[in-house]
Amino acid sequence: MTKYELIATSAMGLEALVAKEIRSLGYDCQVENGRITYQGDERAIAKSNLWLRTADRVRLKVGEFKATTFDELFEKTKALPWERFLPESAEFPVSGKSVKSKLFSVSDCQAIVKKAIVERMKKHYKKTSWFEENGPLFKIEVALHKDVALLTIDTSGSGLHKRGYRVGQGEAPIKxxxxxxxxxxxxxxxxxxxxxxxxxxxxxxxxxxxxxxxxAPGFNREFxxxxxxxxxxxxxxxxxxxxxxxxxxxxxxxxxxxxxxxxxxxxxxxxxxxxxxxxxxxxxxxxxxxxxxxxxxxxxxxxxxxxxxxxxxxxxxxxxxxxxxxxxxxxxxxxxxxxxxxxxxxxxxxxxxxxxxxxxxxxxxxxxxxxxxxxxxxxx
Structure with missing residues (x-):
């Protein structure tokens, strides 16, 4: 099976707990603020989503690079192997965030990343027209932090806190x-x-x-x-x-x-x-x-x-x-x-x-x- 770089995101203060859970699933990991990075195959994606009790979601890392101009963001995004993950019919909306970066306009960054992926896919799938995007969903995120762009695909869907058992709730339910x-x-x-x-x-x-x-906390839901x-x-x-x-x-x-x-x-x-x-x-x-x-x-x-x-x-x-x-x-x-x-x-x-x-x-x-x-x- 192919190895992927995976990122489990977590609330502040829970990183060590998430890391402990990932290690107990059999994967070595590195801990940073709000994210825990590790490597694993397709099985790791399924196991992480099903078993992680304290993580927010599991993301698949496509690439990470420095980007201080829109040209740089476009070219470096286009250079990533998107066809490895996205089929021709893929629906791939792009969300974004930017913290302490020169490229601070999130909507512009989203549009550029989208355009770069489309260009890469057109070349790979030998298409001249726009993609219909009527197939499976791949939610892509571009996250800029101190001029470093991290491009990921969400493997979870709804946040992992949504276990599927909550039919009712009070005013301020705890996650x-x-x-x-x-x-x-x-x-x-x-x-x-x-x-x-x-x-x-x-x-x-x-x-x-x-x-x-x-x-397993994710036993009753879909991803x-x-x-x-x-x-x-x-x-x-x-x-x-x-x-x-x-x-x-x-x-x-x-x-x-x-x-x-x-x-x-x-x-x-x-x-x-x-x-x-x-x-x-x-x-x-x-x-x-x-x-x-x-x-x-x-x-x-x-x-x-x-x-x-x-x-x-x-x-x-x-x-x-x-x-x-x-x-x-x-x-x-x-x-x-x-x-x-x-x-x-x-x-x-x-x-x-x-x-x-x-x-x-x-x-x-x-x-x-x-x-x-x-x-x-x-x-x-």
């Missing part, structure tokens, strides 16, 4: 990729209880269940590269069958999601059923202040309200303080909270064991981690 990351950044293992006291539309508990049973003629459907079939074999449906899970809003609890239940996990997760209406448990060594993960809106901050901070009192005696439990409130520890009443900077969309947040006692070792 599935970030939810998976929050779970993966905890010390949770599938044999321990996990609770999300601010479950919203159920994303955190659902992602935890997928991780707990080792179910744009499934329609490409140079990746055989056999590759996709094999990767899906392998994912089915790797899933551990017998793993018993103890996952609970609760929310103060009964409508959101209902949405969570519907989303969990859509994901095929309806029987595995318990959802209930409850305030975080009413949480009690006799279980040991569990994990609480939450994305509570941040109090970003005017007038909400005081009420939210009062809730943080009540939550701190509620969780105070759970000394064997580990607690993880994501919020943009920089005074969270003060209100919660305890400094975090560790903090990690993450972005929830465009909101700068901290992931406050409180580690509980370690479970006793099980004697063989």
């Amino acid at each position: 599935e990729t970030l939810a998976a990351a929050l779970i993966m950044l905890t010390n949770w293992t599938p044999d321990r209880p996990l609770v999300d006291p601010f479950c919203g539309s159920g994303t955190l508990p659902i992602e935890a269940a997928l991780i707990g049973q080792n179910i 744009v590269s499934e329609n490409w003629n140079w990746i055989s459907s056999k590759v996709w079939d094999e990767v899906r069958i392998e994912a089915e074999d790797l899933a551990n449906y017998d793993q018993i899970l103890d996952i609970t999601g609760s929310d103060v809003d009964h409508r959101l609890v209902k949405i969570s239940e519907e989303n969990a059923f859509e994901a095929g996990l309806g029987d595995l997760i318990t959802f209930k209406q409850m305030r975080v202040q009413d949480f009690t448990t006799t279980k040991q060594y569990g994990v609480i993960v939450g994305n509570p309200p941040y109090g970003e809106r005017l007038g909400e901050k005081k009420a939210v901070q009062k809730m943080y303080s009540e939550m701190g009192q509620t969780f105070a005696n759970l000394d064997t439990w580990s607690i993880y909270m994501l919020t943009s409130d920089e005074e969270f520890e003060t209100h919660y009443g305890k400094p975090a064991t560790k903090k990690r900077k993450l972005f929830n969309g465009f909101i700068k947040t901290d992931y406050y981690q409180y580690w509980g006692k370690r479970p006793p070792r099980v004697k063989e």
Whole structure:
């Protein structure tokens, strides 16, 4: 099989997690800001899309070069082997972005890249007229950064956070990729209880269940590269069958999601059923202040309200303080909270064991981690 240069894009702060996932799929990778580069064949394209829980999307790198003039951008784009990827019938829209570059007009860069690809394809397919573009979709991106142009084709289609199970959502749902990351950044293992006291539309508990049973996050959806003629459907079939074999449906899970809003609890239940996990997760209406448990060594993960809106901050901070009192005696439990409130520890009443900077969309947040006692070792 041919080797391709692949780029998994990621949210700021999640690069190391994405890299870890790529390595666990068996590929060496290099980490940069917001992108992780690695090499792989057609199978790697299918596996990455199916399995990466924390990446935004998987792009195929066609070329990278310095370009400070439109002529340079045109000639160097035209010199790339587009016919290797694009069939004669390909639909190939070009999107773009430009940061700190002399070529700052994105629409002009898009038009030039499009024209250069058309010229290259005309020569290869011996055509004089325009291409009809009525075949499979190849979304091309030209990204300029400090005068270096990176040309890629998107292999994913919809972003990888779109797992296909969300039938309903609350006001500000957390992205599935970030939810998976929050779970993966905890010390949770599938044999321990996990609770999300601010479950919203159920994303955190659902992602935890997928991780707990080792179910590929992309199992229930389609990807744009499934329609490409140079990746055989056999590759996709094999990767899906392998994912089915790797899933551990017998793993018993103890996952609970609760929310103060009964409508959101209902949405969570519907989303969990859509994901095929309806029987595995318990959802209930409850305030975080009413949480009690006799279980040991569990994990609480939450994305509570941040109090970003005017007038909400005081009420939210009062809730943080009540939550701190509620969780105070759970000394064997580990607690993880994501919020943009920089005074969270003060209100919660305890400094975090560790903090990690993450972005929830465009909101700068901290992931406050409180580690509980370690479970006793099980004697063989």
